[in-house]
Structure formats: C-alpha cells, structure tokens
Amino acid sequence: MKTLGQFVLQGAGQCVEYIEAPVKRTEALIRNGMLDGDLMRTKIWADQNVDTVVYVPTPLYQDEIVAVFVKPLSQSLGSLNDLRSKRVVITSGHRWAEAQLMQRGITPVMASTYGHFMEHIHFGKVDVGLIEKSSLPMLGEEPNVMTKVISPIQFHIVLRKEHEDLVPSLDTALKRIKAQFGLMQN
Incomplete structure (x- = not known):
C-alpha cells in the first residue's frame, strides 16, 4: 500500500x-x-x-472482513447481522469492526494480539472472531478453524x-x- x-x-x-x-x-x-x-x-x-x-x-x-470460527458455526453466518446472538472477538484498535458490532448491539471482546484472538476462539470464550482477510496469514495454520467472508471494508x-x-x-x-x-x- x-x-x-x-x-x-x-x-x-x-x-x-x-x-x-x-x-x-x-x-x-x-x-x-x-x-x-x-x-x-x-x-x-x-x-x-x-x-x-x-x-x-x-x-x-479494499479488503474483506472474515469471520473466524470453529467448523460447526459456518451455516449460520452470512452477514454482520448474523452475529447478533454471538460472542465476538476482535483485535484491539479495529475501529471498523467495533463500530459495526456496536450498531448491532454487540459488545465485542477485545484481544491485544493475534495469539489472544485465536485463544478466545479455540477455548470457546467466543463464538466467532472478525479480522481482515489480508491479516489471515498472521493467524498461522489452524486446522480446526474456518473462515467466511462477511463484509467488504x-x-x-x-x-x-x-x-x-x-x-x-x-x-x-x-x-x-x-x-x-x-x-x-x-
């Protein structure tokens, strides 16, 4: 860029x-x-x-916001509105995701690092995480985790x-x- x-x-x-x-x-x-x-x-x-x-x-x-989750959740996610009943983690400083979630009445869990982000997902502290598609390589290889595009950014x-x-x-x-x-x- x-x-x-x-x-x-x-x-x-x-x-x-x-x-x-x-x-x-x-x-x-x-x-x-x-x-x-x-x-x-x-x-x-x-x-x-x-x-x-x-x-x-x-x-x-332009990037894409993707949902990051453990495999069974994939059928119920198609848009940001589908996150309303979910516990969601985002990385600190991600103003776009924070604002979009707050508009939908969701208070996100904040993770200070990509490692903490993934810990929240792996240990079931949240249902889903939101991250830019371009940042996915920072998460490393995660065999039990799936992603799904939710929104452009x-x-x-x-x-x-x-x-x-x-x-x-x-x-x-x-x-x-x-x-x-x-x-x-x-």
Missing part, C-alpha cells in the same frame, strides 16, 4: 515523508498534529474524528483538516492510477 500511496501522492504533486508506526500511535500522532495523514483508515474512523481529519473519497484499498487516505484542499487532487490521482493499473476493485 505504501507504494500505491507514493504513486498517488506524487501524482498529485506532493512530496511526502513516510513513517511506519502502530495503529494507535498513528492515531495519536494525527490527532495532535505530529502526522499530516495516514494511508490506511476506514471512513468510520474518519467520521469518528471529523473534527480533525478529512478522507479521500476513492478508497486506496474500504481503506482511505486521511489527512488532517488543514490539508483539505489536497483532497480533490489526491482523489483524481488515485482514480487515474487505479484505472491505469486495473486496481479499481482493490
């Missing part, structure tokens, strides 16, 4: 220094003005921080509000680059 982000920002005539930092750290850095933006944030996060940030409308990347470039004037040029550059490389669905 960093490479795609670099193409987009260069395509909009911007020169940017990139840093890699944990999710919660970047949130704090953006809020206190130490970072000007982030390449991978959900619209939900941007809406929760509307006083501080704006987002580029065209998503930089889109990630956007977000900027601090003082850079709002850059949004149209970034959106145009992103659309152009995605079309050029056949990435409109990603």
